[in-house]
Amino acid sequence: xxxxxxxxxxxxxxxxxxxxxxxxxxxxxxxxxxxxxxxxxxxxxxxxxxxxxxxxxxxxxxxxxxxxxxxxxxxxxxxxxxxxxxxxxxxxxxxxxxxxxxxxxxxxxxxxxxxxxxxxxxxxxxxxxxxxxxxxxxxx
Amino acid sequence: xxxxxxxxxxxxxxxxxxxxxxxxxxxxxxxxxxxxxxxxxxxxxxxxxxxxxxxxxxxxxxxxxxxxxxxxxxxxxxxxxxxxxxxxxxxxxxxxxxxxxxxxxxxxxxxxxxxxxxxxxxxxxxxxxxxxxxxxxxxx
Amino acid sequence: xxxxxxxxxxxxxxxxxxxxxxxxxxxxxxxxxxxxxxxxxxxxxxxxxxxxxxxxxxxxxxxxxxxxxxxxxxxxxxxxxxxxxxxxxxxxxxxxxxxxxxxxxxxxxxxxxxxxxxxxxxxxxxxxxxxxxxxxxxxx
Amino acid sequence: xxxxxxxxxxxxxxxxxxxxxxxxxxxxxxxxxxxxxxxxxxxxxxxxxxxxxxxxxxxxxxxxxxxxxxxxxxxxxxxxxxxxxxxxxxxxxxxxxxxxxxxxxxxxxxxxxxxxxxxxxxxxxxxxxxxxxxxxxxxx
Numbered sequence: 290x291x292x293x294x295x296x297x298x299x300x301x302x303x304x305x306x307x308x309x310x311x312x313x314x315x316x317x318x319x320x321x322x323x324x325x326x327x328x329x330x331x332x333x334x335x336x337x338x339x340x341x342x343x344x345x346x347x348x349x350x351x352x353x354x355x356x357x358x359x360x361x362x363x364x365x366x367x368x369x370x371x372x373x374x375x376x377x378x379x380x381x382x383x384x385x386x387x388x389x390x391x392x393x394x395x396x397x398x399x400x401x402x403x404x405x406x407x408x409x410x411x412x413x414x415x416x417x418x419x420x421x422x423x424x425x426x427x428x429x
Numbered sequence: 430x431x432x433x434x435x436x437x438x439x440x441x442x443x444x445x446x447x448x449x450x451x452x453x454x455x456x457x458x459x460x461x462x463x464x465x466x467x468x469x470x471x472x473x474x475x476x477x478x479x480x481x482x483x484x485x486x487x488x489x490x491x492x493x494x495x496x497x498x499x500x501x502x503x504x505x506x507x508x509x510x511x512x513x514x515x516x517x518x519x520x521x522x523x524x525x526x527x528x529x530x531x532x533x534x535x536x537x538x539x540x541x542x543x544x545x546x547x548x549x550x551x552x553x554x555x556x557x558x559x560x561x562x563x564x565x566x567x568x569x
Numbered sequence: 570x571x572x573x574x575x576x577x578x579x580x581x582x583x584x585x586x587x588x589x590x591x592x593x594x595x596x597x598x599x600x601x602x603x604x605x606x607x608x609x610x611x612x613x614x615x616x617x618x619x620x621x622x623x624x625x626x627x628x629x630x631x632x633x634x635x636x637x638x639x640x641x642x643x644x645x646x647x648x649x650x651x652x653x654x655x656x657x658x659x660x661x662x663x664x665x666x667x668x669x670x671x672x673x674x675x676x677x678x679x680x681x682x683x684x685x686x687x688x689x690x691x692x693x694x695x696x697x698x699x700x701x702x703x704x705x706x707x708x709x
Numbered sequence: 710x711x712x713x714x715x716x717x718x719x720x721x722x723x724x725x726x727x728x729x730x731x732x733x734x735x736x737x738x739x740x741x742x743x744x745x746x747x748x749x750x751x752x753x754x755x756x757x758x759x760x761x762x763x764x765x766x767x768x769x770x771x772x773x774x775x776x777x778x779x780x781x782x783x784x785x786x787x788x789x790x791x792x793x794x795x796x797x798x799x800x801x802x803x804x805x806x807x808x809x810x811x812x813x814x815x816x817x818x819x820x821x822x823x824x825x826x827x828x829x830x831x832x833x834x835x836x837x838x839x840x841x842x843x844x845x846x847x848x849x
Contacts, residue, residue: 327481327605328482328609475611
């Protein structure tokens with residue numbers, strides 16, 4: 290038997306609040322998704338004005354980051370034409386996201402979940418996701 | 430009527446054991462899938478620590494390699510931008526994998542099944558898949 | 570943060586071996602799938618002669634049992650015409666299985682994973698799944 | 710290693726010709742699909758006037774019959790409300806067909822493929838599928 294640490298719903302709310310605060314600062318209404326370390330959704334919020342398509346994209350970014358234990362922008366680099374992971378972005382029915390904005394949440398070296406953000410540019414999405422993680426880690 | 434040779438469950442176990450041994454040597458916990466020559470799953474193991482997303486990716490790499498009778502990294506080359514097979518990686522709902530780590534299992538010139546490995550770099554995945562095949566061929 | 574107990578790969582092998590032994594006793598080659606408590610696949614075997622269609626069905630029975638913390642045959646009862654859960658069987662793209670043969674694996678009152686069996690009658694599938702669980706619980 | 714017998718393309722043509730002849734006799738233009746014993750498509754014909762939706766249904770009936778080694782109308786009986794396999798018809802993304810018209814092709818006790826027919830009533834579809842099998846068995 291394995292013993293796993295995993296985000297709870299209170300942690301998920303902290304992550305979303307931290308991300309939302311950053312989204313408000315930069316003035317981009319975002320979709321924000323939190324998954325557990327198995328890639329399953331814990332919490333989600335679409336801020337007023339967030340993109341409809343980004344609901345699914347944010348969830349899939351978070352799924353990818355937690356399930357693959359890797360930031361989605363790293364997959365973006367690794368999957369460029371000519372690179373070894375070229376083509377990975379259409380795996381799992383297209384759920385494997387290679388666009389920035391998905392980050393694993395890591396505590397004491399273990400992935401305990403993920404956060405995925407979508408509606409802005411990939412750089413904006415990534416900055417907002419990071420703000421969520423920063424807010425969460427500050428509570429530990 | 431055709432007469433087909435196909436991996437049995439004991440062969441599949443040998444393939445997985447050979448791959449797992451190599452994965453342990455390089456220190457990367459892997460997802461390892463074995464399919465028959467028709468692309469249908471025979472056996473699968475996710476080593477402790479293997480990526481959740483890689484469960485599906487390993488199965489689909491094996492499906493591709495056995496069904497298309499071709500290593501997935503060969504598709505990676507053939508599907509680069511400007512190449513004839515560009516775009517093939519999103520075929521079959523994204524199941525057609527063009528990332529290395531899927532190899533057909535060939536006996537006496539015939540494809541009898543496939544092995545798919547995922548969780549490491551494509552080169553690591555491919556080396557682990559090859560180790561599975563080497564272990565299997567050594568038993569013939 | 571939550572702390573979760575989860576089947577490891579060695580547990581999964583014990584579950585499969587126990588199920589396989591029962592399948593051999595009743596003379597029905599089975600597909601046997603083990604998922605973790607998040608519904609993600611850990612291990613799978615299709616015994617020689619197991620049905621091709623049952624590969625996916627076994628995985629989805631295990632996914633349902635672990636994810637929903639409920640035996641699939643209980644959903645079968647609850648989803649009959651006129652019952653409150655009528656129609657649930659086509660949820661999640663058809664992955665929510667309401668046919669017997671999927672059981673949650675429960676340790677100290679917590680679901681730590683699931684087992685799904687397919688190829689026989691639903692009663693045979695369920696008996697084989699239970700044999701896997703019995704074999705596993707005997708090792709604790 | 711297993712040794713499997715499987716329909717070849719010439720066998721598939723004989724099956725389709727036998728089915729088509731019966732379809733002409735009863736005056737119902739049909740979709741007729743032939744799969745191998747792994748459920749993969751070998752041949753398909755939509756007679757002029759056959760239903761568009763029946764293309765997929767015929768393929769899935771044949772997939773079910775060959776992969777599950779069972780006539781689809783048997784699943785129809787077994788999956789009625791209150792019966793043990795209730796709900797199986799939405800498995801595998803809905804590909805598991807429980808409507809008559811899919812039959813396994815059996816030679817010397819082994820399933821070597823399947824035939825699926827669609828566009829008429831289930832009874833018509835089944836009769837046309839059986840005519841294909843009769844024509845094929847007469848050539849052995």
